[in-house]
Every structure is written in C-alpha cells, then in structure tokens.
Amino acid sequence: MITIKVPCSSANIGPGFDVVGLSLSIWLELQVTIKATTTSSHPVNCQITYEGEGADHVPLNAEHNLITRTALYVLKCHSKRAFPSETHVHIVNPIPLGRGLGSSGAAVVAGVLLGNAVGELGLSKDRMMDYCLMIERHPDNVMAAMYGGFVGSYLKELDPADMERKEIPLAEVLPEPAGGVDTGLKPPEPPLGIGHYIKFGWAREIKAIAIIPQFEVSTATARSVLPVNYSRADLIFNLQRLAVLTTALTRSPPDAELIFQAMQDKVHQPYRKGLIPGLPGILASVTPQSHPGLLGICLSGAGPTILALATENFENIANEILTKFKQDGITCDWKVLEPAYDGAQVINS
Ligand SMILES: Nc1ncnc2c1ncn2[C@@H]1O[C@H](COP(=O)(O)OP(=O)(O)OP(=O)(O)O)[C@@H](O)[C@H]1O
Ligand SMILES: N[C@@H](CCO)C(=O)O
Numbered sequence: 169m170i171t172i173k174v175p176c177s178s179a180n181i182g183p184g185f186d187v188v189g190l191s192l193s194i195w196l197e198l199q200v201t202i203k204a205t206t207t208s209s210h211p212v213n214c215q216i217t218y219e220g221e222g223a224d225h226v227p228l229n230a231e232h233n234l235i236t237r238t239a240l241y242v243l244k245c246h247s248k249r250a251f252p253s254e255t256h257v258h259i260v261n262p263i264p265l266g267r268g269l270g271s272s273g274a275a276v277v278a279g280v281l282l283g284n285a286v287g288e289l290g291l292s293k294d295r296m297m298d299y300c301l302m303i304e305r306h307p308d309n310v311m312a313a314m315y316g317g318f319v320g321s322y323l324k325e326l327d328p329a330d331m332e333r334k335e336i337p338l339a340e341v342l343p344e345p346a347g348g349v350d351t352g353l354k355p356p357e358p359p360l361g362i363g364h365y366i367k368f369g370w371a372r373e374i375k376a377i378a379i380i381p382q383f384e385v386s387t388a389t390a391r392s393v394l395p396v397n398y399s400r401a402d403l404i405f406n407l408q409r410l411a412v413l414t415t416a417l418t419r420s421p422p423d424a425e426l427i428f429q430a431m432q433d434k435v436h437q438p439y440r441k442g443l444i445p446g447l448p449g450i451l452a453s454v455t456p457q458s459h460p461g462l463l464g465i466c467l468s469g470a471g472p473t474i475l476a477l478a479t480e481n482f483e484n485i486a487n488e489i490l491t492k493f494k495q496d497g498i499t500c501d502w503k504v505l506e507p508a509y510d511g512a513q514v515i516n517s
Contacts, residue, residue, distance in 0.1 A: 238279025273309025316511025
C-alpha cells in the first residue's frame with residue numbers, strides 16, 4: 169500500500185498575501201492500492217472511495233475528482249493515459265472545504281504525489297511543485313503543504329515562451345472530460361522551476377487557533393473582490409510588516425506587541441469584509457492586552473476561517489471570537505493546531 173499524507177495550510181498570515189503559508193496539523197490522507205488486472209470497470213482504471221469533509225458532494229469519478237484529475241494530468245504529461253489497472257484510492261479528508269485552510273492546495277499536492285507514485289515517475293519534490301503551480305496558481309498553500317512549516321515563496325519571471333505555457337487557462341491543463349472521449353493529446357507540461365521557496369524558523373511555543381465558521385467562501389469569489397491596483401502607501405504598509413513578521417515569529421519568547429502590529433494587512437482583508445459578516449470587529453476583538461498569550465490575528469487564506477497565533481489562553485481567545493461570530497448568527501468549530509514541520513509524505517508499506 170502507498171500512503172500519501174498532506175497537511176492543510178493557512179496562507180497570508182496577515183500581510184503576506186500570496187507570499188507566505190503555514191502548514192498545519194490536519195492531514196489529508198490517501199490510501200492507495202494497485203491490484204494487477206487486465207481490465208477495470210472504473211473510469212481511467214481508478215476506483216475512489218471517500219470519507220470525511222465533503223463526502224456528500226465530492227465527485228468519486230476519477231476524471232472529475234480534483235485529486236485524481238491532478239494525478240491524471242501528471243500521468244498524461246508522461247504519456248500514460250490512465251492509472252495502472254486497477255488502482256484503488258481511499259481518501260480520508262478531515263480538512264474542511266472552502267474555509268481558508270488550503271483544502272484545494274492539499275488536494276493538488278496529493279494528486280501530484282499520487283501521479284508520481286503510481287506512474288513510478290521518480291520526480292523530485294521541486295519538479296512536482298511545477299505541476300502543482302500549473303493548477304493552483306498562487307504558491308502560498310501548495311508550497312507550505314509540500315515542504316511543511318512556515319514558508320515564503322515567489323514565482324520566477326518566465327521567458328515569453330514559458331510564460332505562454334504557464335498562463336494557459338486551467339481548463340486546458342485539467343480539461344473536463346468531454347463525454348469520456350480521450351483526445352489522446354498530451355497536456356501542456358509545466359516550465360522548469362516556476363516557484364522558489366524558503367522555510368522560515370518558527371518559535372515552538374506558538375500555536376495556531378483556527379476558528380472555522382460553518383459556511384464556505386470559495387477562493388475564486390474571495391479573489392474576485394480584490395482591486396487590480398493598490399496605492400504605494402498600502403503596499404509599503406504590508407511590505408514593512410511582512411519583513412518584520414517572518415523573523416518575529418522565530419524569536420523565543422515571542423514579542424506579542426511586535427507580532428500583533430506586524431500581522432495587520434491592507435491588501436486583502438479589508439476588501440473581503442463583505443464576504444465574512446463582522447470581520448473587522450472580529451479582527452479587533454482580541455489583543456495581547458485583552459487576552460494575554462495572544463500574538464496576532466488574521467483571516468486564514470481567503471477565509472472565512474480566522475487564525476489567531478497564541479502561546480496560551482487558547483480557549484478564552486477562541487470563545488471571544490466565537491461570541492462575535494454568534495452575534496451574526498454564525499456557528500463555528502475551533503481547533504488548536506501546530507505547524508506540520510515536515511510537509512507532505514509518501515509512505516510505502
Ligand atoms: N479532498 C478533496 N477532494 C476533492 N476535491 C477537493 C478536496 N479538497 C478540496 N477540493 C476542491 O477544492 C474546493 C475548495 O477550494 P478553495 O480554493 O475554494 O478553498 P480552500 O482551498 O479550502 O481555501 P483557501 O484556498 O482559501 O485556503 C472544493 O470545493 C473542492 O472542489
Ligand atoms: N493567497 C490566497 C490564498 C487562498 O488560496 C488568497 O488569499 O486568495
């Protein structure tokens with residue numbers, strides 16, 4: 169059996185929009201078995217079973233499911249038209265979908281690892297990241313999920329020919345199956361070395377409280393409300409804070425005043441308040457003075473999850489935010505999470 173484990177992640181951490189991601193301790197798991205047969209009754213030779221978040225609506229057809237479609241993309245780029253006959257992928261997914269905890273990033277990373285494993289392709293993690301970035305086109309979630317810990321990343325400026333390959337519509341990279349007809353065409357392969365990253369340190373006493381509302385905001389919607397252009401003042405505001413934040417989170421003991429201010433943002437959170445009732449009030453509801461142990465608070469990824477970094481007093485901090493959401497009639501789950509330092513893993517047994 170091959171087991172593939174990929175952590176969830178929280179992107180942005182305030183000012184690091186599309187730049188930083190923190191992998192966290194909720195794991196998407198694939199249990200993969202291959203039973204040698206000559207024929208399979210399942211599309212592209214792959215049977216999917218599924219438990220956990222999204223079980224009532226995630227597609228179980230391997231040509232539609234994001235994880236197996238991604239694996240199929242990797243396989244097709246290597247001239248393999250289907251999974252080995254017959255592949256069974258059992259998906260165990262505790263990551264809530266569309267909540268800002270990188271469920272799609274984890275699914276894409278898991279899919280690329282799956283394609284590499286069943287196709288015996290021997291790709292490096294760095295090359296696999298190129299495939300991830302052809303599908304999820306901002307690096308923060310996929311980089312954190314693949315490499316683990318607190319990660320900063322940038323996309324390389326590509327030459328015009330490579331840019332053309334990278335900028336092609338997602339629909340051409342992961343085409344919807346047209347009535348089961350396989351055109352036999354090879355999909356566009358990713359250019360080499362699209363994304364680059366560095367792992368920051370992390371002070372081990374810092375934990376992440378995730379307050380997860382029971383409604384979804386799709387990343388596409390949360391990106392559609394952002395402006396195309398920003399003022400110089402707002403960009404400088406974020407850059408100054410991000411420069412301080414990445415090192416402040418490595419220092420032990422952490423400086424709460426410094427981190428709280430360094431987690432402020434003017435690039436995405438203010439524009440997303442229309443999608444998350446009460447957001448400005450929630451972000452202002454806890455401070456290091458009102459709740460000792462709190463270091464900072466932000467929207468997790470594209471939301472609606474709220475992420476509070478803290479060293480203690482977790483329940484009090486969570487309760488305050490739960491109360492604020494409740495005033496708008498929104499119920500939430502909450503969890504205390506740790507960084508997933510090692511990132512994605514493939515275990516052969
Ligand atoms: N385990 C999974 N299996 C299949 N599809 C999944 C899985 N996880 C996520 N998806 C797909 O990804 C979509 C959610 O992606 P979206 O980018 O909107 O939110 P997110 O990744 O949870 O949040 P964020 O990107 O803000 O952290 C789901 O609606 C589903 O289509
Ligand atoms: N940086 C991305 C993360 C969500 O996938 C955003 O905030 O839109």
